[in-house]
Every structure is written in structure tokens, then in C-alpha cells.
Amino acid sequence: MKRAHRNLSEGILMTDQYQLTMAQLYFRQGLHRMPAQFEYFYRNNPSYGSHQAGYTVLAGTGSLLEWMAEERFTENEIACLGRQRGRSGTPLFQPDFLDWLLQEGDFSQIRLQGLQEGRVAHPTVPLLTVQGPFAMAQILETSLLNHMNYQTLIATKAARMRQAANRRPILEFGLRRAQGYGGNAGVRGALVGGADASSNVGISHALGFDPKGTHAHSMVQAFVALGSGELGAFRAYAETYPDDCLLLVDTIDTLKSGIPNAIRVFEELRRKGHRPVGIRLDSGDLAYLTLSAAQALNRAGFADTAIVLSNQLDEMVIWQILSQIRTEAPKLGMNPEEIIDRMVFGVGTALITSQGAAALDGVYKLTAVKDGKEWRPAIKISETPGKIINPGEKQIWRLYDLRDKAVCDVLAIKDERLDVTPELDLHHPVDFQIRRTLKKEELSRVERLYTDLNMVEGGAEDTIARMRLRRDYDLERLDDGVKRMVNPHRYHVSLTRELWELKQKLVGERLSIGKRT
């Protein structure tokens, strides 16, 4: 795509047309500067078909804040909108509205609060709350959802892979199967959630990581076609990268050609005083080949070389390979944990597309508008009870039990103080019959989850290293049942009695309004 087109389509016009038609309507009605509150939340953890996530890892906030800080309406965008015509042939957007966009069309008035990036998150919990002028908060919707949904989805998938891989290194390799330039956002999500590094050169440099990778089959094929064979290719590689020699061994025949040739070249390197790095396996029965490769490498005195696996890996495949190694290695007289400790996993398509669950269903809903000095809760009555929004300004709390495990996220009205309440009366967010009471003695502590994410202080200056610390902290405090890869236990999310009662009151009122109008 042309650079000029990329810049246009990744700028402030990265939004849906209806955000702009609504913004003009608010402008026309004098509502464009009215403070409005929107919340970002999702309804269901990713379900990958035969396996399911019991949580997500929140990611994308930093990218969103950077985007918001730089993007605004300029003459270029205004010219595009000015060209749009309605059915009658007249301009769809009028000059006074476009002038206003040119003057005030940025996100400097938007306040963003919520969970910090890297934290473990759960369905129905408002993860971000946006407050700001109605028109600009509306225009923000599409981009906010785009930044948050995809990176959170990928961070979650990466966290699962890391768990399956016994925390051995995960390398992200997916750019070739990603959605265009969006693969770069996927790398960021992966690095936040569980990947150690990526093969993607540009975004790795942008984020301050070293890209990873060695060689492909094409290099071996070229040497074969030119008459030097696989051994010639490996020797050329070792000569160019004597201290970074990791060889892909399956171009011809892994066991009969690739591994013997690799060992021969490793021996040559050793004689010259270099330490070979390892091999990569990219086809065949990866568990069986890992064991065979480990045997051969050990026999040749290369027990410290890495074995990198790739080829359609996802969390279940990784989990299965490790299980098989734990079963099979002892039969061959090998210690499975020693083998696993030298393994590295290159993951491509399954990570960058979140295989099995290609989208997070995160939404951005209006929950209040400020009429003069008063915030008025906004609610949408839907046919699905689970889709009815929790109204008004809120605070989110996380409760920890006596083992210091998180047991519940609680949505409360903004000024409620769960830290000083002796007994918590908690309601299921949808089903009015389900409620429970938690006594202070049952909890080790309660934590306010919201922080101010605005610009410099909270969000944009955050680092991936800090996000990973939060992720690890939260994952440690998550019950094993919730972290289970298949059929995870459902983490509790509740409303306080006060919020529950407000919601019931508004639903009743709106239903009667619905009947009246």
C-alpha cells in the first residue's frame, strides 16, 4: 500500500463512518462538548473450540495512547470528508462541523482510566473508562476497540502458549500469515502476553527488542541446486555466523541428512573455538525428532545446544509434545526435563491469528452523559439480559482470599468503599437469583483496579517489561482451575448491591419509557 494511503488510513480516519455522522449530529444539537462516559469491556473469554481461556491479559493501551496523542483532524482529513456527498448530492458534512473538527478534533480532552496493561482481566468488567466530549469520545470508539481487542486477544493466546511451554522461550514468527500491517500490533500483544521475542524485524526494533531468526529451507535448496548440498549450506552459515550457528535440519531428511550434517559442522566450529547454538526442526513428528536429535547431539558432545521447534504449533500442540517427551524420554534413558530445558518454540499462524478464536468480542458502550453538573446513567435495553450495560460511574475492585488468590472482581458505584465494608453483598451481573455474601475474614485484601492511564503518567510511558511483571504477578494469583487450558473454572465477577439496585431501577424505567414512546 502507498505510504500516503497508510498514513491516511491509520490516522484519525481509522474510524467508522457512523461515528462521524453521529458527531455531526451532536454538533448540530449542541451536544458535541457534553461530557460522556464510555466503557470498554468484553463479554466472553476466547473459546478456541476444543479448548478455552479462563481469563485474558489486557494489552493495547500503550499503543492506543500513543495513537491518541499524535492523531487529530488536519486539512487532509477535512478535505476527504468535505468531498462526501449524500443521496441528494449535497455535502454530507457541512463546513461549520468540519471547521470545528479542524479546531477541536483531537483527543486532548479525553480522560482514560482503567486496568494497567499486562493485568489479567475478566468478562463484563469495564477494563477502560473513557470520559470526554461526546463527539470525540464517539469518534474514538473504533480505534480504541481495534487497539484493545486484537492485542488483548493475542496477549492471551501468548500467555497460554507460555504456560503450555513450561515457560520455555516462545518466539513469534507469524507476520506472513497476519492481517497486513496489523501483524505488528500482534507482535506487541504477544510480547506483552507471553512471547519472548519475534522474528518481525521492524516492530521489534520499534519496541526495543532484538528480532530473532537464522535461515530458511531456501538457503539449503539454493546450495543443493548449485551443487554444494546441505553440508555446503551449513558450512557457509557457520562461516558467516560462527557464534550464532542455529541450523534448520529438515530440508532433505532430518535424521539421515540434516542432523548428521549439523553435527559435522558443529564439530568444525568447536575445533575453531566456537560454541554452536542449536538446530531447528520444522516438519515431521516433532516430539520423536526432538528425542532423536537430543540423543545424537548428546552423543556428539553438544548437550548444551538448543532445539527449536516450529510448524503449526499452538498451545495444545506444545502441551502434547511436552507430554510425549515426558513419557518417552525415560524409556530411552534420558531425563525429559533436561530435554525440555533446551527447547524453544517458534509459533506462527496460531499465535498471530489466535487460532480458533480470531476476535475478542470487546465493545465500547455509552454508560453515562453529563447534563449540566449531573452524570445521567445511560443504558441499552436489549433482548439478551447479559447484554444490558451496567450503568453510571464505577470503580472496579479485586478481592483476594486468605491464600492471596484473586477470587472475584467486583463492579461498584464509584464512591463505594469495599476496603472498609465488613461484609460484601455481591450479585451476579445478570441473574438476580444468584447472590452471595463475603465476610471480611474470608479475604486477605481488596484492591482498587483502576488507575489514571492518561498520556504520560499512566500509559504511554509504560514499558513492556513492567507489563510482563504485572502479568506474572496476576497469573500467580489466579487459581489453577481458572488457568486450566481446557474447561477452565469460571472466575467470579459480581456487582455490589448498590450497583445492582441502580441497574434494576433503570431497566424498569427504560422499559416503561419503551412502552410509552
Added chain:
Amino acid sequence: MKRAHRNLSEGILMTDQYQLTMAQLYFRQGLHRMPAQFEYFYRNNPSYGSHQAGYTVLAGTGSLLEWMAEERFTENEIACLGRQRGRSGTPLFQPDFLDWLLQEGDFSQIRLQGLQEGRVAHPTVPLLTVQGPFAMAQILETSLLNHMNYQTLIATKAARMRQAANRRPILEFGLRRAQGYGGNAGVRGALVGGADASSNVGISHALGFDPKGTHAHSMVQAFVALGSGELGAFRAYAETYPDDCLLLVDTIDTLKSGIPNAIRVFEELRRKGHRPVGIRLDSGDLAYLTLSAAQALNRAGFADTAIVLSNQLDEMVIWQILSQIRTEAPKLGMNPEEIIDRMVFGVGTALITSQGAAALDGVYKLTAVKDGKEWRPAIKISETPGKIINPGEKQIWRLYDLRDKAVCDVLAIKDERLDVTPELDLHHPVDFQIRRTLKKEELSRVERLYTDLNMVEGGAEDTIARMRLRRDYDLERLDDGVKRMVNPHRYHVSLTRELWELKQKLVGERLSIGKRT
């Protein structure tokens, strides 16, 4: 994401690290300028679980060519690579290689041939052939795959939706669930393959399309919270857009509130001499609600208004809704085709993520290198026979039967002339036992599929309008069985006897090399 980071990660460093380490190796070996040939093809049509594609619509070439024309190594990229260190702490990329990249690191020497964008494509057929200096053709791999795989995937999904929707308009709405900025590439693929327009403002303008959209639930909610109700919201919308009034009717209660309020506002518009556009349904039983809405609108004299459907639509849901309308409408005394002729489909997540098949498995394989004046076929011996590459320089032919339906794509050696051969001896690409003979009398014509796509002439100056003509032309000439939404008939792809024999010869040679080295 910061603009500087976007520019870096979407430029020539949108590649995998191993492409650069291999490029340096080729440079070190004096092979970096050696002509090499790579081919782009995919192995399997998208399978969406319970339904499957029998073909793809090729898309992405124009974006790729634009990217190739503008991107090159500059001081900025060289500085990034210069900072990378190997295990020993020394620079991974040496100054002479980096100097060469700065001088010659662009795609001006790359020749691209293949099928034109918008054409119907099939598995195992080389869709693009790249010839150029080995190092730069290698570096191109990741970006080429990224551009082609994703846009082809989405164009194919869009073509299926268009087919399911009886060619009624398809509007793309998916940016909020897309992979970051990659949603823009998805829009382009959708527009090539079957969508009529998109809600995505920026990319629509970049591609010369008018973005589409009206309003969301939030607008109605705000008016409800402020006391004017749904009717107040609709009136405000009609006042702002009297000739473009399309109303979302499900915020409170579709049948009891939304449609009656919309009709009231439409009547007010009509009295003022305006023609209302229609309504949008975004929840509930969309087939039932479409029928009810049509009845109510007809009764009020608005039989010419559009009914836009959205909410988790994919090709099977659309197909099912249309089937249900065809069954139910007559029972209500309505003509189903009249109802279908006013329907429009807004598709979001399912299109932009290609729901059920989130990636196309397209690959980029080295098939020949030029040693002096001679092209040497390159081949990779894999454990899977289906993965063995078809070697050498080729031409692709499409055969049409006497009904003018395409019956087979044939891979031939470059200089073979299928247009003058009286009898075609065709081989299955993998299974040596399957072959067949086609006589000239059985065919109406044979077509060469390859054109020169390079830069201005073939690719970058192409238009989406022309791509859509090619798509429609090819889809008309595709057998109905191949276009079936579920269990499509398998389209034949064959090798000529000459190519088949070359492949067998090379496999034999390589296997013996594998044993020797």
C-alpha cells in the same frame, strides 16, 4: 502506536530476521545478485469448519506492488540493523553488507509475473512468480506473503458472502475486531472480492470509495438518558440527514418502539418532501424481524426503504436468513424476492477475520536459481509428497470446456504450447497413478494465465473496478459444484507430462544426494 514506529515497522523491515541473516550470507558468498526464482502458491482452499471454499479470489498484488515501489533500505533501517549484536557481542550485520543494502536494497530489480488481481485461483497453482537478485527476492518473502495471503483470504470470504446474499449489497464493518491497522488491508480484499463498500473511513477514501454508515445505539441511548427518548433521537437524525435517513431500530424494542418510531419520523420526512432511506436491524431473529419490519413499512407506504441487517453475519447466516424469508414470506402473503431486493448486509467480524479460517496457507518457495546462463531447478524433498515443489520456470494455463466452463488449471514448463497441442496428457500434481488425457475437441479454448505484473503496466495502475470485472468473469465460468458453499467439488489442477517428468527426475536425484552427503 507512534507514527515513527508505524513507519519503521511497515517499511522494508516488515520482514523476518532470517531473511536478513540469509541475505548477508548470500552477500558473503557472492550469491546476493544471482538471479533466483520464487513462487507464491497456497496448498488448500480455506476450510471454515462446517463449510468450505472451492476456490479463492486472488487479491493483494496492487498493495504489494505499491509497497515494493516505495520501500527501500535507508539510513534509518541500516542504523537499526547496525545495532544488532550476536552472541559474542560483535555486530551481527557487518558494515560492507549494510553498505550494499543502503546502495542496492530496493525492489527495482524484481520482476513479478502471475495471475491478475481479482482472478479466481486454485491450490498448488503458482499465482505469482518472482525473479530477481537472490538477496532482495529473499527479503521480499515475508511482505509478499503478508500482502497476498490476507487479502486473498478476505476477498474469498467476501465472494462467498456476496454469493449467499444473492448479490445484494455487502457492507464491510469489521475494523473494531480487525488485527490493528491490518483491518485496512482487509477492507481492500473485501472490496475486491465481494463487498460493495466499507464503514472504514480512512481506507475507503484512500481507495476512492465513499464510506458507509449512519448511527449506533449510543446516539439513541444519549437521547434517552437526556429525556428525549428514541423518538427524539430519530427526529434529530432525520433533521440532520433528511435525505440520508437510515435508522437503527433495536436500542429499546424493535417491534414495539423502534419500527413505530422510525415510521413516524419517515412520515414526517415524507411530508417535507424527503425520501427516507431505511432501517437497520442489529439484534434478535433477523429473518423474522425483517418480515415484520417489511410488513409495517409496506403498510405505511415505505415499500421502497432498505432493510439493513447486521450482527454476527457470515455467509451461512446470510444464506439461512434468505432461505427462511423465502419459506416464510409467502405464508404472510408477501413476495420474498421483493423483500430480498431491499436487503443490505453489514458484515463485521466474520469477514475481517475470515471466520473459521483465519489464515491462508500461502507459501513462497525457491524454484530455481540461475548459475551463469542456466536456470537450475530447486526442489525441497519433504516428508509429505504434497509439499514437494514443482520445479523450474513455468507457464500456467486454464482450460475451458465446450460450455465455456473452466475445467482445469495446468502447470507447464515455460515454453510448452498447450494452445497448439492436439492432445493433453495431464498428471495429478502428487499421485503418480492419477493421469488423464484431454482431446482438443473437448475444449473450447485454453488461456495463458500469466501476465507481467511489474510496476506501472500490470499491477499498481490496476483498479478495483477492473478486478471486480475479472472476478465476475471467472466466477461465471466456474462450475456451480466448485462454487457450492458446503463440500464444494474439487477443481482440477494438473501438471503436463513434461513438467511431471522433470519433477520425478529431480526428486530422484535429490534423494540420492540426500543419501550421499
